[in-house]
Amino acid sequence: MRVPLVIGPVTIPEYAMLGLEQTYEPVEGAVLLRASDGSALKQTAWSKLRTVITGTGWIPDGLAGIDWSSPQLMRASAPRSVWSTSNVITLPAARRGDVGVRGFAIVDDRPVETSVSMAGDTATLGTVSGATSYYAMYWPEFLAYFAPPQQQIDVTGAAVRWRLAGEEA
Amino acid sequence: MALIQAPMQIDVVAPSGRLLVAMRIAVRQRGQVSAPIAIKVVSGFGQVRAPMTIAVRAAARVSVGLRVTVQDSTWSDRSRWRLAAEIGGQDVSALLTGTATVEAEEGVARIAELSLLPDALTVLGPPDTWPGKPVLLDVVFVDAAGTQRRRERLFTGVVDTPAYDPRTRTCSVRCTDELQQHIERLDRAGIAAILPGSYWSDRVFDAGAEPWAHFEDRLSTLAASYDLDRFGAGRLAPWDVAGTAPDWSWGPSQVLDRSVRIELAHRRAITTTVRLTVEYRYRRRRQRERRYVWKHPWTFCDYLKKGSTLPDKDTIRSAAAGTGWALKSEPSYDLLPPSGWIRCSGAGLRAWVIREDLRQKLAVGATFELAARFVQTVTERYRIEVRAPEAVSRYGEQLVEETWGMEELAGDEWRFEAGYEPPPAGAVRDGNGDWIADDYDDPARVDAIETLIARARRRILASLRATRVYGEVPIEPGVERHHVARIQALGIDATGKVARVRHTLDIDAGRATTGVEVALFVADPAGVTDDLVSAPARPDTLSPGPADTVIGLPTHLGGLADSPPEDPNWDGYIGNSTTFWPGAPVYDERFVVKTPGSGADGDPAEFEAAGGGWIPHRVRVPVDALTIA
Amino acid sequence: MPLTFQFYEDSNLTNPVGTLSFTFESDGSTGAIDTVVYFGSTDGTKTLQAVSNPGVDPIQVSVSDSAPGSGQEATAVKLATTQAGLDTATPGAALSLGASISGGVANAVAIWIRVEPTTLAVGTSNELTLTTNDVQEV
Numbered sequence: 001m002r003v004p005l006v007i008g009p010v011t012i013p014e015y016a017m018l019g020l021e022q023t024y025e026p027v028e029g030a031v032l033l034r035a036s037d038g039s040a041l042k043q044t045a046w047s048k049l050r051t052v053i054t055g056t057g058w059i060p061d062g063l064a065g066i067d068w069s070s071p072q073l074m075r076a077s078a079p080r081s082v083w084s085t086s087n088v089i090t091l092p093a094a095r096r097g098d099v100g101v102r103g104f105a106i107v108d109d110r111p112v113e114t115s116v117s118m119a120g121d122t123a124t125l126g127t128v129s130g131a132t133s134y135y136a137m138y139w140p141e142f143l144a145y146f147a148p149p150q151q152q153i154d155v156t157g158a159a160v161r162w163r164l165a166g167e168e169a
Numbered sequence: 170m171a172l173i174q175a176p177m178q179i180d181v182v183a184p185s186g187r188l189l190v191a192m193r194i195a196v197r198q199r200g201q202v203s204a205p206i207a208i209k210v211v212s213g214f215g216q217v218r219a220p221m222t223i224a225v226r227a228a229a230r231v232s233v234g235l236r237v238t239v240q241d242s243t244w245s246d247r248s249r250w251r252l253a254a255e256i257g258g259q260d261v262s263a264l265l266t267g268t269a270t271v272e273a274e275e276g277v278a279r280i281a282e283l284s285l286l287p288d289a290l291t292v293l294g295p296p297d298t299w300p301g302k303p304v305l306l307d308v309v310f311v312d313a314a315g316t317q318r319r320r321e322r323l324f325t326g327v328v329d330t331p332a333y334d335p336r337t338r339t340c341s342v343r344c345t346d347e348l349q350q351h352i353e354r355l356d357r358a359g360i361a362a363i364l365p366g367s368y369w370s371d372r373v374f375d376a377g378a379e380p381w382a383h384f385e386d387r388l389s390t391l392a393a394s395y396d397l398d399r400f401g402a403g404r405l406a407p408w409d410v411a412g413t414a415p416d417w418s419w420g421p422s423q424v425l426d427r428s429v430r431i432e433l434a435h436r437r438a439i440t441t442t443v444r445l446t447v448e449y450r451y452r453r454r455r456q457r458e459r460r461y462v463w464k465h466p467w468t469f470c471d472y473l474k475k476g477s478t479l480p481d482k483d484t485i486r487s488a489a490a491g492t493g494w495a496l497k498s499e500p501s502y503d504l505l506p507p508s509g510w511i512r513c514s515g516a517g518l519r520a521w522v523i524r525e526d527l528r529q530k531l532a533v534g535a536t537f538e539l540a541a542r543f544v545q546t547v548t549e550r551y552r553i554e555v556r557a558p559e560a561v562s563r564y565g566e567q568l569v570e571e572t573w574g575m576e577e578l579a580g581d582e583w584r585f586e587a588g589y590e591p592p593p594a595g596a597v598r599d600g601n602g603d604w605i606a607d608d609y610d611d612p613a614r615v616d617a618i619e620t621l622i623a624r625a626r627r628r629i630l631a632s633l634r635a636t637r638v639y640g641e642v643p644i645e646p647g648v649e650r651h652h653v654a655r656i657q658a659l660g661i662d663a664t665g666k667v668a669r670v671r672h673t674l675d676i677d678a679g680r681a682t683t684g685v686e687v688a689l690f691v692a693d694p695a696g697v698t699d700d701l702v703s704a705p706a707r708p709d710t711l712s713p714g715p716a717d718t719v720i721g722l723p724t725h726l727g728g729l730a731d732s733p734p735e736d737p738n739w740d741g742y743i744g745n746s747t748t749f750w751p752g753a754p755v756y757d758e759r760f761v762v763k764t765p766g767s768g769a770d771g772d773p774a775e776f777e778a779a780g781g782g783w784i785p786h787r788v789r790v791p792v793d794a795l796t797i798a
Numbered sequence: 799m800p801l802t803f804q805f806y807e808d809s810n811l812t813n814p815v816g817t818l819s820f821t822f823e824s825d826g827s828t829g830a831i832d833t834v835v836y837f838g839s840t841d842g843t844k845t846l847q848a849v850s851n852p853g854v855d856p857i858q859v860s861v862s863d864s865a866p867g868s869g870q871e872a873t874a875v876k877l878a879t880t881q882a883g884l885d886t887a888t889p890g891a892a893l894s895l896g897a898s899i900s901g902g903v904a905n906a907v908a909i910w911i912r913v914e915p916t917t918l919a920v921g922t923s924n925e926l927t928l929t930t931n932d933v934q935e936v
Contacts, residue, residue, distance in 0.1 A: 028679060029675075029676055029677055029678060029679035030678075030679035031675075031678050031679045031680040033425055033643060033680070033682070034425065034426040035421060035422045035423055035424055035425055035426060035658075036421045036424050036425065036426045036427075036428075036429060036658040036659055037420075037421035037422050037658075038426075039421075039422040041248065041643055042248055043247075043248055043249075043250065043643065043644075043679050043680055043681055044248060044249050044250075044679050045249075045250060045251065045674075045675075045676050045678075045679035045680075045681070046251075046676070046679070229800075229801055229932070229933065229934075230929045230930050230931065230932060230933065231801055231803055231804060231805065231837070231929065231930045231933065232862075232927045232928060232929030232930065233805045233815045233816075233817060233818060233835075233927070233928050233929075234817040234818070234924060234926070234927050234928075235817075235818050235820070235861065235875065235913070235926040235927060235928055236817050236818065236819045236820070236922060236923070236924050236926075237820050237822070237870045237874060237913060237915055237922070237923045237926060238819065238820065238821045238822070238921075238922040238923070239821075239822050239823075239824050239915055239917070239918055239919060239920050239921060239922075239923075240821055240822070240823060240824060240920060241824050241920045242823035242824045242825040242827060243824070243825070255816070257813065258807070258813060258814060258815060258816030258817075259816060260816075301812070302813070303807060303813055317922075320821055
């Protein structure tokens, strides 16, 4: 199942993202304090995501018209997941609404797809007999400040590589 | 005049008969027919106007929101935090950046430093309008979902100095809790009320001082600090916290690694003993009175037999008045007996005749009282040694000396303005008979000495709490300078009064910590108790007796066989016998009155309290618990 | 035209009040919180009067609750003209400020406010407002 990547107003065409990789990296104002007996206390002031998307394709990405000084809403193509022993899972609110949530039950260490019914941020997965745990997969959506994309175009070989990095606003 | 109308009717009848003219005559009453006419005269004419204003005003209500927050007192998770701030009533939480610090040190205003994003200029206006705007800084603890759970105040004050960097367009503000202005709003009674137990004397401190200086003067007599808490309310915090259960206790699992420091006191900076010498110089007004008695030594019979010159009353009086001392009252005189028969032994009755006016003029005896006023300067000296024995045994005797003087030397001239005046009300009798009235202000003396003792106590105690232990813990907004804290880590266990608090909240790094410094009294506890602050008793300043206030004036008579040569230094009556012994010296007749002068009592006198020794005043050192292992 | 009369934080009428915030602990350990605001105008030429009968009916300050029956109630607030008067004030009662108030810093009226929450349920309530009756400036 292909989930299209949307950056701001632009939906990246499929032929521009024949190869797509997205990294999610947490960025946080946080510190791990150590007490004098070694006990640790983590203090967090804020926590956001940094994402790097690299794509390869036959046609350019189509991102040239975007105003990179404003934050853009990114609808991701790469999913993230939450695991739980219960079939009722609370998902983060920064989620794509246009692409649904997929739920899986883990039976014998193998994922078995199951139904998902959403109520707000809570996903209730259909129970599967023999399931030891469940997990829900969702596609993130958040406002991010991006640096203008880097493009590498192989003119004679008709291959385009592009890279876009941004941090959650 | 009316017309009487007589309508005539003429019938013209066909010819035949008589011509008849019928006449009808109506007679009416004469009079005037009048139809009343009313004529109104109106002055002016036009439209009547009543001016009307219809004002349409905004009927509005003035209102402000009341936000009441009840926060969960059981929420203890401090791991997720945010800063919240209000400047000039506007929420600027979203504009905070970088590191915010709040520093509170004993006896000094609380200072906060914040950095703001460039949008602050839009929200608050240009930075030059910010000084004086009220500032509130809070730390907010949130749960995992980002909901605010607890909000704790860190700082309440006003913007003191904004700084603006036009290149980066970031603003930083330095804010103060305005401790000095808080004090300057008080009057003297208000300052005394916030510093109970403090002393003040106009002989030690400046009576015309500004409120802040007056406050510092009073505080210098207390072993305590006065600071504003994080809400801006003032608190007096005594330094003596030994034995009190700590408000905060942090152990090795809270005190951050490598943050513990200890500073030990320097011996040279310690004062264990203050020797106070207080001198009180004042005017002692003396009124010396002497009663002079003169009596001619002979009996009247001797007088009749031998005869003698006698002084005039006037001579005696002018001799008395001419001394320069005041005559208390007119002298009383003994006179010769009046003319009559006198019986003397061995001579029978003798006749004695004297002219009455002569009799009234001469005197055989006189009594008069003279008085003089003079001033003596008296100095009372008090030597008080304020000492902390427990500190002496630890550090040795570290001595400081202070000398203070008080004076009451100004005053009206002390003399008889016009003749004798009795001693002033309240005058006491000195041992030597003088009446003395001192220009003495005992309450001022007591106040001054007690203030100086209290100051010396503070000086000693302040120097004994230079030992400090410092530790840093995860953010603890409630730590105040009037709390007692225990820091235990790395072998150090110290419990003492909080002397300094520093909150550091770094938004970029996510680190929020509080640095706490406790002050510790260090000495060898020995169960010493504090002596009560009280001024020593006055020394005895009266002269010993005896009071020799009666002076007998002698009589020297010449012309007698045994009359000595005349001595110009004689006083009393110098006269001659009227039966001259040949060859006997004849004296110049005169009446001399000598006054004793002030003598040693005119010279300044000094008296020492408690016999000149050092009056002890002991200071207890409230030793804090400190273990270094 | 907006009214020049406002609530200020200080007696010199330099800092207008934004929102009055009171924070209490849910275990009741915070007692009542007292604070003072100053009601007046920096424009000395204006006088404030009640609309209903100008110069006769008093100007009143009261607490209005936009959601009575839930959250905090108006009885959480006591009003008085002196801090000592708060002890005897009726909770939730209006405070009369006289038939007219003149402008100018010297004529500003001090209003003392004591807040004791009616409920200690954890949460923030924004439903209370300190407000005057309908007033007009002359």
